[in-house]
Amino acid sequence: MRSLIAVAGTALLTVPACGSTVDRSPQSAPAGGKLHVAAAFYPLQWLSQRVGGADVTVEGLTKPGVEPHDLELSPRQVADIQSSGLIVYIKGVQPAVDEAVQQHAAGEGFDAATVVPTLATAAHEEEHGEEDGHAHEDIGYDPHIWLDPHRFATIATKLGERLATADPAHASGYWERAAATAADLTTLDKEFQQGLTTCANRAIVTSHTAFGYLANRYMLEQIGISGIDPDAEPSPARLAEVAGIAKQKKVTTIFTEELVSPKVAEVLAQEVGAKTAVLNPLESQPASGDYLTAMRGDLATLRTALGCT
Numbered sequence: 001m002r003s004l005i006a007v008a009g010t011a012l013l014t015v016p017a018c019g020s021t022v023d024r025s026p027q028s029a030p031a032g033g034k035l036h037v038a039a040a041f042y043p044l045q046w047l048s049q050r051v052g053g054a055d056v057t058v059e060g061l062t063k064p065g066v067e068p069h070d071l072e073l074s075p076r077q078v079a080d081i082q083s084s085g086l087i088v089y090i091k092g093v094q095p096a097v098d099e100a101v102q103q104h105a106a107g108e109g110f111d112a113a114t115v116v117p118t119l120a121t122a123a124h125e126e127e128h129g130e131e132d133g134h135a136h137e138d139i140g141y142d143p144h145i146w147l148d149p150h151r152f153a154t155i156a157t158k159l160g161e162r163l164a165t166a167d168p169a170h171a172s173g174y175w176e177r178a179a180a181t182a183a184d185l186t187t188l189d190k191e192f193q194q195g196l197t198t199c200a201n202r203a204i205v206t207s208h209t210a211f212g213y214l215a216n217r218y219m220l221e222q223i224g225i226s227g228i229d230p231d232a233e234p235s236p237a238r239l240a241e242v243a244g245i246a247k248q249k250k251v252t253t254i255f256t257e258e259l260v261s262p263k264v265a266e267v268l269a270q271e272v273g274a275k276t277a278v279l280n281p282l283e284s285q286p287a288s289g290d291y292l293t294a295m296r297g298d299l300a301t302l303r304t305a306l307g308c309t
């Protein structure tokens with residue numbers, strides 16, 4: 001399996017490896033050729049491709065347009081995890097991936113949540129989890145860390161170190177690309193900081209509570225309609241509660257996301273007298289552009305909705 005993927009990857013590559021010595025001697029390359037990386041969902045796939053460059057082949061486990069929290073793994077994907085040199089994931093986003101890594105590749109897992117400080121799950125989430133009997137695994141923290149560019153920069157650096165350890169022959173390339181990626185993310189962080197400094201409103205009502213880290217970093221207040229799991233139907237009591245908060249905070253925009261039905265947000269917006277706008281939680285590959293362009297799109301959406309100058 002791995003050699004097939006490596007061969008396909010090599011055949012498709014027309015650009016030589018940058019920033020590293022092109023050395024494909026058997027003793028320096030991982031068994032079977034290039035290091036194969038399995039990335040759990042889009043932001044981690046983007047990061048693995050940026051930091052791994054031409055020295056790795058990256059398989060994204062969540063296909064574009066699929067809500068990652070729902071992911072079920074095919075036997076082929078489990079085999080792919082088993083044969084990967086590194087699996088980049090975040091424990092708590094996708095129970096199927098957590099289980100496969102634990103069972104088949106415990107030593108090759110890179111859990112990005114272990115290299116940055118995490119935030120506790122929103123309080124209402126824990127209460128409602130019991131009320132509606134929704135059986136999500138309580139990991140005790142919010143897993144949406146990729147929506148804070150500052151934390152994501154740290155993850156880029158740590159991923160570079162981990163790749164260098166897994167494939168020492170190409171260490172300098174991993175370090176260089178990790179540094180360049182971290183620099184891009186630091187620039188993005190500064191744009192968010194400057195763009196969200198002076199705003200008429202700082203409250204964001206979102207479909208599911210994906211934006212906790214973004215809110216924390218840029219001093220916004222997130223009011224999630226449903227919890228960490230976007231499929232969890234909000235109770236009528238929760239909807240009434242959110243409508244009350246939104247009116248009190250004079251919220252002008254209720255945020256929806258592409259992969260979740262906008263119905264609940266639309267009903268809420270009508271009740272509150274607000275508009276709806278799409279805020280991308282970057283859980284899936286954007287229709288165009290990449291992580292950086294989609295995040296800049298979110299910044300522009302937030303600036304308009306919150307009346308930032």
Ligand SMILES: [Zn+2]
Pocket residue numbers: 069144208209210228229230281283
């Ligand atoms: Zn989510």
